[in-house]
Amino acid sequence: MKNLFTAIFILLLIVSCLSQSTIQYIYNPPENIKDGLDVGTLAEVNIDSSLIIKAVNKIYGGRYKEVHSMLIFKDNKLVFEEYFSGHKYKWDGDNHYGELVTWDRNMPHHIMSATKSISSACIGIAIEKGFIESVHQSIFDYLPEYQHLNSDGKDKITIEHLLTMTSGLEWDEWGAPLSSSNNDLVGLWVHCEDPINCILERPLLDDPGTSYTYSGGNMxxxxxxxxxxxxxxxxxxxxxxxxxxxxxxxxxxxxxxDNGVIYAGGGLIITPRDMVKFGVTFLNNGDWNGKQIISEQWVEKCTTEYRNNKGINIPGQASGRHGYSYSWWLKSYPKSGKKIDMFNAGGWGGQEIMIIPELNTVVVFTGGNYLSDVRVFNILEEYILPAIN
Known part of the structure; x- marks a missing residue:
């Protein structure tokens, strides 16, 4: 009798696994909610839906762990939009996980360091509006309360150097996890009453503009x-x-x-559709639905590698080497025998706004892979790029 129950249990387990493996995602085009994004279908923009469906099934199967959303905008239409189950972000939770939810288009998401590209855009707009004269100005032109730290060559640090992570100030954000106060970024919350003072009092290790060091402090x-x-x-x-x-x-x-200073390098919360809007504006050289929000010159700076900012490996990502511009990452991919260029706003855990001008495409991901490898670039390379004809 015991053997019979064991056999029945194994049979039920096999049937259950088979039924789960045969569940296949069915593509549904995005809904037009009149939010400024036109919608369409994958077929209308000549994207092979079978490859996209394979990618989604892999996500559902757990291959990429916590991917919370994937959206594709091509040829002036949002043609793919899908959301998945995953955890809300919680700083002091296990794996930085909070509540388990099923994400949807109405739920804003922490975009982490993808915020940097939005802060960069704000600098560009401030210059265009005449609030700031130039990226080549010393940062101390706009820091009247911190003139006592304007010494030892720090007056040579410009706004451009902050944008490109080449300030030369001592900083270590990648040498310790973002759950440790030994991480210089986390240390700003733990050890500093005034974060600006704590950042600017650090020694200048390199001449500004000569070496790359990733720094949320710059932002x-x-x-x-x-x-x-x-x-x-x-x-x-x-x-x-x-x-x-x-x-x-x-x-x-x-x-x-605690003193009211906003962390302009991360923590912005917006919806994935709104991430698409921001990406589309950069895809269209700063234009959103006929209105020039960001100057074309600024977009060009954001898509051009700054000096020696190349060959950078991003911790937690098996995505190869990147370049860096005005707070945007740069990377090339092979397609149809040639290289195509991409620039992206990237954030911890798998938050990405990927812009591929040659393909007239924006791809957005959100995720919760805070303590595991982020592999959304693999989805892009293995499925999305080959699907675009």
Whole structure:
């Protein structure tokens, strides 16, 4: 009798596994919700749906762990939009996981360091509007409260150096996990009453503009420069000059220091569709539905590698080497016997706004792979790029 029950249990287990493996994703085009994004189908823009379906089935099967959303915009249409189950972000949760939810298009998502590219856009807009004269100005032109730290060659640090991660200031954000106070970024919350002071008092290790060091601290200072130059904090400025023109009403700058300074390098919360809008604006050289929100010159800077910012490996990503520009990552991929260029806003855990001008395409991902490898670039390379004809 015991053997009979064992055999029945094994049989039921096999049947269950077979039934799960035969569940196949069925493609449904995005819904037109009149948010400024036109919609269409994969077939209309000549994308092979079979490859996209394979990618989605792999996501459902857990191959890429926590992917929360995947969206594809091509030829002026949102043609793919899918959401998955996963955890909300929680700093002090196991794996930084909070509540388990099924994501949908109405749920804003932490975009982590993809925020940097949005902060960069705010600097570009501030220059275009005349609040800031030039990226080549010393940062101390806009930091009146911190002139006591303007010494030992730090006056040579420009706004451009902050944007390109070449300030030369001592910083280590990749040498310790983002759950440790030994990480210089985390240390700003743990050890500092005034984060701007803590960043600028650090020694200058290299001449500004000569070496790359990834630094969320640079972006904190940029946020302060926006505040002093425009008399608006970056949340107010971005809402007025970027998000409202895009028709974005979901934006929340969720991370602020105790003294009120906004962390302009991460923690912005917006929806994946709103990430698409931002990406489309850069795809169209700063234009959103006929309105020039960001200058073409700024977009060009964001798509051009800065000096020696090349060959950079990003921790936690098996995505190869990247270049870096005005707070955007740069990478090339082979397709049809040639290389095509991509620039992307990237954030911890798998938050990505990928822009591929040659294919007239924007791809957006959100995810929760905070302590595991992010492999959304594999999805792009293995499925999405080959699907585009």
């Amino acid at each position: 904190v200072v940029l946020g302060e420069i926006i505040r002093t130059a425009t008399k608006m904090k970056i949340d107010e400025f971005s809402k007025k000059y970027l998000f409202e023109p895009l028709g974005v009403d979901s934006s929340t700058w969720a991370q602020k220091f």
